[in-house]
Amino acid sequence: MTRIAVVGAGVAGLGTAYALREADAEVTVFERRESVGGRAATRRHDGCVYDAGANYLKDDDPRVAALVGEELADGLVDTEGPVWTFDADGEISEGKGDDARKWTYREGLATLGQRLREASGASVRTDAEVETLARESATESRDARWRVGTASDDFHADALVLTPPAPTTAYLLDGSDWDDPLCGDLVDAAASVPYRTLLSVALHYPYRADPPYYALVNADKDHDIGWVSREECKPGHVPDGESLLVVQPSPDWSRERYEEGNDEIAVAAADRAAELLDDPDRYQFDWADVIRWRDALPDAGADRETLRRGTEADLFFAGDWVVGEGRIHAALRSGLETGERVADAL
Ligand SMILES: Cc1cc2nc3c(=O)[nH]c(=O)nc-3n(C[C@H](O)[C@H](O)[C@H](O)COP(=O)(O)OP(=O)(O)OC[C@H]3O[C@@H](n4cnc5c(N)ncnc54)[C@H](O)[C@@H]3O)c2cc1C
Structure with missing residues (x-):
């Protein structure tokens, strides 16, 4: 054969x-x-499930959407909440009515594999x-x-x-x-093929704030942070009353700090996230995880x-x-x- x-x-x-x-x-x-x-990719720690690489799957491609939404649908969940934007000055704005589907699995995106x-x-x-x-x-x-x-x-x-x-x-x-x-x-x-390098930093907090968005994306690509999202908006990912931010710094920030230790990276990412979210409590996370993606995105x-x-x-x-x-x-x-x-x- x-x-x-x-x-x-x-x-x-x-x-x-x-x-x-x-x-x-x-x-x-x-x-x-x-x-x-x-x-x-998905990681697990202390009762939390978090998507450590890609954050969610869009249903933009009809063929893929049909395959995932039907044959591979066991455990599939919709992320709740919209994606809002922010600019280089950290000014947050409501998204453009972004209610597109953002799929993951209850056990994380690695389930798709x-x-x-x-x-x-x-x-x-x-x-x-x-x-x-x-x-x-x-x-x-x-x-x-x-x-x-x-x-x-x-x-x-x-x-x-x-x-x-x-x-x-x-x-x-x-x-x-x-x-x-x-x-x-x-x-x-x-x-x-040129690639972007990205860090993905998971920051856990033993309390929960409920802003009206799932995630914030830097629209002008001129901020140290490219993306911040809340894993608790994904059903089954974070225990009630807790919060897990996934912070993806910009490609430049990620490249500059790529070789630093996890603790240094996590503290620096938490500081920038707390500033952006205007939330002093976010300086204090109780555990963190840093994932390095040298060849993150073509x-x-x-x-x-x-x-x-x-x-x-x-x-x-x-x-x-x-x-x-x-x-x-x-x-x-x-x-x-x-x-x-x-x-x-x-
Ligand atoms: C931080 C980050 C955020 C992202 N966010 C999103 C998002 O929100 N939504 C979205 O749709 N996409 C997102 N993406 C992009 C998405 O993850 C990728 O486009 C997609 O997963 C690529 O799949 P692939 O199979 O082409 O490559 P990969 O997933 O990289 O698969 C290649 C595989 O080859 C294996 N491999 C490599 N070398 C060898 C070897 N020598 N022998 C055997 N195996 C080998 C690797 O371990 C890997 O498992 C993100 C990516 C990153 C890194």
């Missing part, structure tokens, strides 16, 4: 596997972390970082194939789908054992025509950077479409 290797169990990689669920192929997904979902994993029926190997790639030439008895190396073994596949963020994809291909000018073109295409897409040439070598790509939109729904859609292209090529 045809063997397909997918690198990365974010929503793009799992979306690829899902689209191949009825294909006459054996699909194996390799994920370097111990859990699936990628940047649709788990649901996709179950629905795909694929074999998913976690704690399995792909370290090497090689293109083996055809022999008399078989076609050319890919060798995918992890620390524990080598896996042979007839087709390969790469879904890590573009810098990692470029790095893997650049170090691959594949002697073809196309490889260099693909490395250049992936390496050209600011553009890779050259799609170049990536498509990978098909000549049974090589495919999926992910938010492939379509140039750092959103869960775009990444999942990219995975579904890539899976269909792989199925067509079988």
Whole structure:
């Protein structure tokens, strides 16, 4: 049977596997972390559930909305409350009637990865970082194939789908054992995608204030804070009477402080959040968590025509950077479409 290797169990990689669920192929997904979902990530602490990467999923893409809202809907919840804006001076304004749906799961957005994993029926190997790639030439008895190396073994596949963020994809291909000018073109295409670095800081408070919004977003992109949201607006995330802010500083602030210790980052983020919210109590959190996303969001897409040439070598790509939109729904859609292209090529 045809063997397909997918690198990365974010929503793009799992979306690829899902689209191949009825294909006459054996699909194996390799994920370097111990859990699936990628940047649709969730953490838990002290009775709280919080989305540590992406904050919510929009229903902007009808195909993804139908899949998530129907087949993957178990545990799906709507975030309550609107997103308001603020400017460089910290002036807060009511949003523009933003009542679009903001989905997460009761157990957090990482559930989306788990649901996709179950629905795909694929074999998913976690704690399995792909370290090497090689293109083996055809022999008399078989076609050319890919060798995918992890620390524990080598896996042979007839087709390969790469879904890590573009810098990692470029790095893997650049170090691959594949002697073809196309490889260099693909490395250049992936390496050209610019990324924003972001910190995500979770701050817990043992009391609750109830402002009329779920989140505040910096509209002019000129404030140290890009985003502040309240996890207690997500059903099931925060025990009654408590509050958990997720503060995402601007890309510049995040890059400057990226190497600092968690305590320093948390205090600095809490200070800026307290100022912005004009709430002196917010200087005093009782626990915090800092999540670092070096390759958080692509600011553009890779050259799609170049990536498509990978098909000549049974090589495919999926992910938010492939379509140039750092959103869960775009990444999942990219995975579904890539899976269909792989199925067509079988
Ligand atoms: C802080 C932050 C806030 C965001 N907010 C939102 C939001 O509110 N709404 C929204 O829609 N989107 C948001 N996004 C963007 C959204 O999370 C991403 O666009 C989407 O999750 C990308 O999915 P993906 O599958 O393309 O990539 P990823 O989720 O990055 O998946 C790639 C996977 O590949 C794995 N991997 C990497 N290298 C290897 C290797 N060598 N071997 C094996 N596995 C490997 C990674 O561990 C990862 O699991 C946010 C992102 C961040 C970081």
